[in-house]
Amino acid sequence: MGWDDAVINAGKLENLQNDPGASPSGAAEEFRGLVALPGLVLQSGRTLPGAVHAYARYGELNETRDNVVLLCHALTGSHHVAGTNVPGLPGAWWDALVGPHRALDTSRYCVFCFNILGSPYGSTSPVSPVPETGVPYGMHFPVITVRDMVEAQRIALEQLGVRRIAAVVGGSLGGMQALEWLLFHPDRVDRCAVVAAPWRLYPQAIAFNEVQRQAIMADPAWQGGAYPPGEGPRKGLSVARMLAMITYRSEQVFVDRWMRSVARGNPLEWEGQFQVESYLHHQGESLVRRFDANCYLYLSRAMDLHDAGEGRSPEFLRNALAGKHLLAVGIGSDLLFPNWQVEELSRIAADWGAHATYEEIESDHGHDAFLIDVDQVDEILRRFWRSSGL
Numbered sequence: 001m002g003w004d005d006a007v008i009n010a011g012k013l014e015n016l017q018n019d020p021g022a023s024p025s026g027a028a029e030e031f032r033g034l035v036a037l038p039g040l041v042l043q044s045g046r047t048l049p050g051a052v053h054a055y056a057r058y059g060e061l062n063e064t065r066d067n068v069v070l071l072c073h074a075l076t077g078s079h080h081v082a083g084t085n086v087p088g089l090p091g092a093w094w095d096a097l098v099g100p101h102r103a104l105d106t107s108r109y110c111v112f113c114f115n116i117l118g119s120p121y122g123s124t125s126p127v128s129p130v131p132e133t134g135v136p137y138g139m140h141f142p143v144i145t146v147r148d149m150v151e152a153q154r155i156a157l158e159q160l161g162v163r164r165i166a167a168v169v170g171g172s173l174g175g176m177q178a179l180e181w182l183l184f185h186p187d188r189v190d191r192c193a194v195v196a197a198p199w200r201l202y203p204q205a206i207a208f209n210e211v212q213r214q215a216i217m218a219d220p221a222w223q224g225g226a227y228p229p230g231e232g233p234r235k236g237l238s239v240a241r242m243l244a245m246i247t248y249r250s251e252q253v254f255v256d257r258w259m260r261s262v263a264r265g266n267p268l269e270w271e272g273q274f275q276v277e278s279y280l281h282h283q284g285e286s287l288v289r290r291f292d293a294n295c296y297l298y299l300s301r302a303m304d305l306h307d308a309g310e311g312r313s314p315e316f317l318r319n320a321l322a323g324k325h326l327l328a329v330g331i332g333s334d335l336l337f338p339n340w341q342v343e344e345l346s347r348i349a350a351d352w353g354a355h356a357t358y359e360e361i362e363s364d365h366g367h368d369a370f371l372i373d374v375d376q377v378d379e380i381l382r383r384f385w386r387s388s389g390l
Contacts, residue, residue: 054122
């Protein structure tokens, strides 16, 4: 019995292993499964009973089980990082980086990614049934934080026989998780790469998130979060995504792609539509087909609550960060988390004794550059591995 099978069977959960197969692009083979999270206590003090974590693994553990690289995904991503498309999951978001001899080299490292707590792609979330009633949690799901996501991942990795992590890497909300891993469990993590994420969320980002949440909750189909499974505030979630996409891209992208191009009709009439409007509607409709509105509310609130220094003394921060290797990667055109906020993270970490490095992705793609300009991410990560001794 393999170590994945042992944990799944111990948790009395179905083995969700797919038929592993190499991606046509040469990415690593993928294993997917579920892990039970017994008695998960949240930062709020509440306990989440019967929780489970969906995950993907690429590569194999070595004998000492210390070759793990943990990837953390962003707001509407999933644990499916590399390989061919999987029904029910969004497309692989870092396929070009994961595989033999790539920056995340699966011939050397065992790469894990967990579907974060609160996401609808297999881990416990607002769409999950309450153990006692079988009815989806909806808005009765407890508020969760980035620290809760990290703690759930820690428990799951222990269930899988992993106690040390060679590196944690993540972008956006995933970068917040990567930072929290280094702070929350410094005895388990050797190095951390935070991409396009700040030390704490600033008011403008919280404001963007709140407008998105209000768009969802103002939709009559939201019904206080008690909408039937598979239904819900489609218009509200679509509008929320439309606003989010404006923060994910730069003005230069909109100018270069469309400027004032017309998609259809005459803009002097209401049926007329500019190309940029058509793009935003398409993005909104695409998310509605694959994501849950209540999950969007909870995960965006978790981002609002992110503050790496909250409740932590100078002594705590010094003990956690001293001697650790931390890479902070900003994006020059990022509207959502401007590059100065990511550079600030690097300075704060250095002040507390970390070997902190700041690098920047040069791109007009805005916040999403970490998902688009992967050639630059590849080079930056390779430099970090060399400088940090990985």
